[in-house]
Amino acid sequence: MKEDPMHPDDDLGARLKVLLDPPPPGIDAVRATATARRSHRRRRRATVAAAAVLLLATGATAGIVATGTDPVPPAAPPNYDRCAVRPGAVPPDVTVTAADPTGTRLAGYRVDPAGARSAETVVVRDGTVTVIPAPGTGRPGTPVAVDRSGTVYGWTKTAEEIDSKVPWVYRAGVTRRLPIPAGYAGAGIDGVNARGDVAGNAYRRVGTTVHQTGVVWPAGAHDSPVVTDPGPEFSFVEVAGIADDGTLVGRAASSPDDMTSYTWRPGGPARRLAEPAGGWSARVSGVNGRWAFGHLLNGAGPAAPTRWNLATGAVETFPDVYPSASVVSPDGVLVVNDPRAERVVVVDAAGGVHQLPTPGGRAVAISTDGRTLVGSAMWTCV
Amino acid sequence: MDEREDAEFVDYVSGRLAGWHRAAYALCGSPHRADDIVQATVTGLYRHWLRARSADNLDAYVHRMLVRKHLDEHRRTWARERLLGILPDRPAPDPQPPEERHALRVALAALPRPQRTVIVLRYICDLSVDDTAAVLRYAPNTVKSHTVRGLAALRRILGDTARLR
Numbered sequence: 001m002k003e004d005p006m007h008p009d010d011d012l013g014a015r016l017k018v019l020l021d022p023p024p025p026g027i028d029a030v031r032a033t034a035t036a037r038r039s040h041r042r043r044r045r046a047t048v049a050a051a052a053v054l055l056l057a058t059g060a061t062a063g064i065v066a067t068g069t070d071p072v073p074p075a076a077p078p079n080y081d082r083c084a085v086r087p088g089a090v091p092p093d094v095t096v097t098a099a100d101p102t103g104t105r106l107a108g109y110r111v112d113p114a115g116a117r118s119a120e121t122v123v124v125r126d127g128t129v130t131v132i133p134a135p136g137t138g139r140p141g142t143p144v145a146v147d148r149s150g151t152v153y154g155w156t157k158t159a160e161e162i163d164s165k166v167p168w169v170y171r172a173g174v175t176r177r178l179p180i181p182a183g184y185a186g187a188g189i190d191g192v193n194a195r196g197d198v199a200g201n202a203y204r205r206v207g208t209t210v211h212q213t214g215v216v217w218p219a220g221a222h223d224s225p226v227v228t229d230p231g232p233e234f235s236f237v238e239v240a241g242i243a244d245d246g247t248l249v250g251r252a253a254s255s256p257d258d259m260t261s262y263t264w265r266p267g268g269p270a271r272r273l274a275e276p277a278g279g280w281s282a283r284v285s286g287v288n289g290r291w292a293f294g295h296l297l298n299g300a301g302p303a304a305p306t307r308w309n310l311a312t313g314a315v316e317t318f319p320d321v322y323p324s325a326s327v328v329s330p331d332g333v334l335v336v337n338d339p340r341a342e343r344v345v346v347v348d349a350a351g352g353v354h355q356l357p358t359p360g361g362r363a364v365a366i367s368t369d370g371r372t373l374v375g376s377a378m379w380t381c382v
Numbered sequence: 383m384d385e386r387e388d389a390e391f392v393d394y395v396s397g398r399l400a401g402w403h404r405a406a407y408a409l410c411g412s413p414h415r416a417d418d419i420v421q422a423t424v425t426g427l428y429r430h431w432l433r434a435r436s437a438d439n440l441d442a443y444v445h446r447m448l449v450r451k452h453l454d455e456h457r458r459t460w461a462r463e464r465l466l467g468i469l470p471d472r473p474a475p476d477p478q479p480p481e482e483r484h485a486l487r488v489a490l491a492a493l494p495r496p497q498r499t500v501i502v503l504r505y506i507c508d509l510s511v512d513d514t515a516a517v518l519r520y521a522p523n524t525v526k527s528h529t530v531r532g533l534a535a536l537r538r539i540l541g542d543t544a545r546l547r
Contacts, residue, residue, distance in 0.1 A: 012533055013505040017404070019486045020506065025403035026417040029396035033388070035421060036428035043429070076421040082414065382414050 026079070034350060035077055042331075077331070078370045078381040080346040080354035088127045089378035090360075096124070096374055098154075099365035100146040101194075103372030106365075107132075107143035107152045123152060123170075133175045135166045145192035153198055155188040162186070163203035163210050169222065178217050181225045187215055191241030191286060195219045199242035202227065214239035214248060216266060230262050230270030240294075241287035243310060249273070249287045259283075261294065263310065273308055274315040282306045282315065289330030295323045305336050305347065318347055326375075329366045335373060337362045344373065383431060391431050395424055398441070401507065402448055408502040409452045411491050422451040439516070445507060446517045449499055489539040497532035500525055 090096055095117070096108040110120040110129075121134040121141035134141030136156035143154040152170040165188040167178040180187045184202035191199045196219030201212045214228045214237050229237040234252040236259065241249050243263075251259040252270065261284040264270040276282055276296050280303065284294040290311045296304040302323035308315050309332065322338035322345065329335075334347040342361035346354045356363070360377025373379040383391070402423060406416035426447050427434060437443045490498055496518075503514045504525075511529075515522045 012536060013501070013529075016408075016486070016501070016505040017508075020404065020408055020490075022404050022407040022416070023413045025399060025420065026413065027399070027403075027421055029392050029399050029424075032399065032421055032424040033392050033395060033428065036425040037388075039425045040429050076418045076425070079417070382418070 026082070038349060039077075077349065078333075080333075080348055080352075080356070080381055083354075083356050083373070083379045083381035085357055085360055086378040086380055089124075090374065090376065091124065091127060091129055094122055094124055094129060096376070097364055098143040098146050098152070099367070099372075099374040100150065101148055101368040103365065103367035103374050103378070105146050105150050106374055106378075107146050107154070109140040109142070121154070121156075123150075132170045134170070135168050135175065135177055141168065144189045147192065147196065153189050153192050155200070161210070162188075162212075163205055165203065167198075167200060167217075169198075178222055179225055181215055181227050184213075184215075184227075187225070190239055193242045193246070194244045197242050197246055198222065199239050199248055201237075201239050211236070213237045214250060216242065216246075216248070226266060228264075228266040230264040234270075240284050241292070243287045243292075244289060247287075247310065249284050249292045249310075251284065263292070274313050276304075276306060276315050276317045282317070284308070285325060286327065288328050291328045291330065291332045293325045293328040293334055295325055305334055307332060307334050307347075316351070318351070318353070321345055321347060321353060326362075326364055327366055329370045330368055331370055333366060333370050335363050335366050337375075344375070344379070346373075383428075387432065390435070391428060394435075394440075395427075398444070399424075402444070405445070405448060405502055405506050406452060408490060408506045409449070409499065410455070411487060415455060419448065419451045419455050422455065423448045426451065439513070442509070442513050442517050445503060445509065445513075449503075449517065485540055486536075489536050492539050493532055493535055497528045497535060500528035501532040501536070504529055 090106065093110055094108050095111055096106045098107045099105065104125065106124040108122060110118040110122055112118050117140055119138050119140050120131045121143065122129050122131050132152065134154065134156050136158040139156055139158060141154045141156040143152050145153045155165045155167050158164045158166055163185040165186040167187050167189045169176050169178060178198065181202050184204045187200055187202040189198055189200040198217040200215055202215040203210050203212045216226045216228055218224070218226065228248065230252045233254060235254050237250065237252045238259065239248055239250040243249065247263050247265055249263050251261050253259045261273040261282060262270040263273060273284055273292065280296055280298045282294055282296045284292050286293055290309060292308040292310055294306050295302045296306050296317045304317040304319040304323050305321050305325035306315060306317045307328055321336050322340065324337050325334055326337050327335045332349045336345040336347065338345050339361065343358060344356040344361060344363045346356060348354065356373065356379050360375065363373045363375035365374045371381050399420060402420050403416050406419040407413055410416055410419065423444065427444060434440060434443055493501065499518065500514060503509045503517060509517065511522050511525050515525045
């Protein structure tokens with residue numbers, strides 16, 4: 001096979017394979033095939049969606065064929081058994097509460113040496129801390145989201161009561177309050193989607209009871225908040241987040257003791273999120289891309305982290321994982337903070353469970369590519 | 383792909399994955415990046431499996447994919463490193479590397495890419511001159527000259543051929 005008239009005596013070549021002695025592969029055929037299968041399905045769905053967009057954009061009715069001939073391979077998904085803490089990325093005196101989609105611009109608040117929360121709201125980049133102005137003298141702000149341009153969205157309580165919440169946006173050195181809907185005393189931000197729609201909850205007091213409802217500050221019209229609820233039959237509404245197409249996720253009920261998880265479009269009908277088998281309900285906590293997350297509630301309280309695929313309506317629970325889901329990636333990677341083990345646990349798209357290395361037991365954000373997680377530390381995964 | 387075709391795919395990959403990983407490792411010098419290259423190759427092969435499995439020389443087809451994935455991975459890694467300022471993913475030196483293995487890794491990494499690719503395909507993947515030429519779309523004589531120059535450069539870089547005999 002290897003006859004080579006120009007070099008018949010290649011002793012060195014013959015010994016290369018033996019001498020190279022590589023470490024064993026970190027993947028096996030079954031896992032590699034499972035990853036390939038998932039990637040193939042995602043790609044097929046994306047091709048169909050792109051073809052649909054093209055049809056809509058051109059008004060064409062025939063003659064367009066989705067060929068899927070793009071030769072560039074998708075990057076391999078992150079391996080959560082190969083994550084490392086990046087030293088110095090999160091200063092010890094900062095509690096991070098949000099990060100941008102790349103995981104490089106962080107936001108949070110400063111804590112004093114005793115661990116108590118100070119009044120300083122901060123952004124962090126490459127380990128460098130900058131204090132940003134936030135409304136509410138002497139009270140810390142809580143950043144909720146950071147977008148790709150570095151704009152920070154958050155809220156500050158100006159008093160003890162929840163209806164004292166003030167929503168704000170920090171951009172290019174300036175903090176601006178978002179308007180509170182007419183008839184309400186305060187409002188907080190709970191989610192921002194990729195196009196810049198801001199979603200949260202507005203509060204008003206009726207006698208001694210605080211009522212809340214959903215509110216959206218639409219992208220490009222942040223000065224014109226829109227009150228939204230899933231329907232007139234719901235007296236109590238709690239928005240948990242907003243998907244990239246403007247779909248809201250949250251809970252609603254006619255009484256605060258009977259809250260159920262829904263998705264809805266402003267002005268559109270509500271759709272009840274699927275409930276896990278077993279007869280218990282599940283509480284939705286947020287959304288990212290087409291995935292929502294939360295936890296299963298049994299009679300005793302939170303019982304298992306849960307994720308919903310909003311495209312298919314499917315629900316999954318993970319009863320062997322601590323029931324404290326923190327965030328989900330656009331690909332469905334579920335991040336869980338386990339305070340008992342002081343570890344961050346990741347449930348990958350296929351349902352595999354991985355523990356991230358210490359130090360650091362709390363993650364609050366995951367980058368869009370799933371490779372960077374941020375919280376009490378910054379983890380990068382290959 | 384139905385269940386039978388899927389099982390056939392897993393069987394094919396199972397028998398060859400270690401060899402692909404060895405080749406990827408020889409090309410890039412990092413076990414983790416070798417995993418990524420192999421995964422990208424498996425993903426690409428899965429997408430085209432129904433057509434690829436009837437290829438005249440399936441192994442050569444996959445080796446061509448692997449070399450391309452290596453080049454893609456190399457470009458992507460560079461882009462990422464520049465963007466984030468993360469140190470390049472070089473193989474960490476073993477605390478006490480066996481002298482020959484370490485010397486070989488260094489010498490392979492120092493070869494010009496065409497020579498290294500030809501050496502890896504011929505001596506790590508056991509491909510013939512003609513198969514290597516088919517994979518890289520080179521003329522057979524080009525493969526031969528890269529082989530001769532590559533081996534000579536390896537000997538020169540290693541400095542002591544006796545070490546490898």
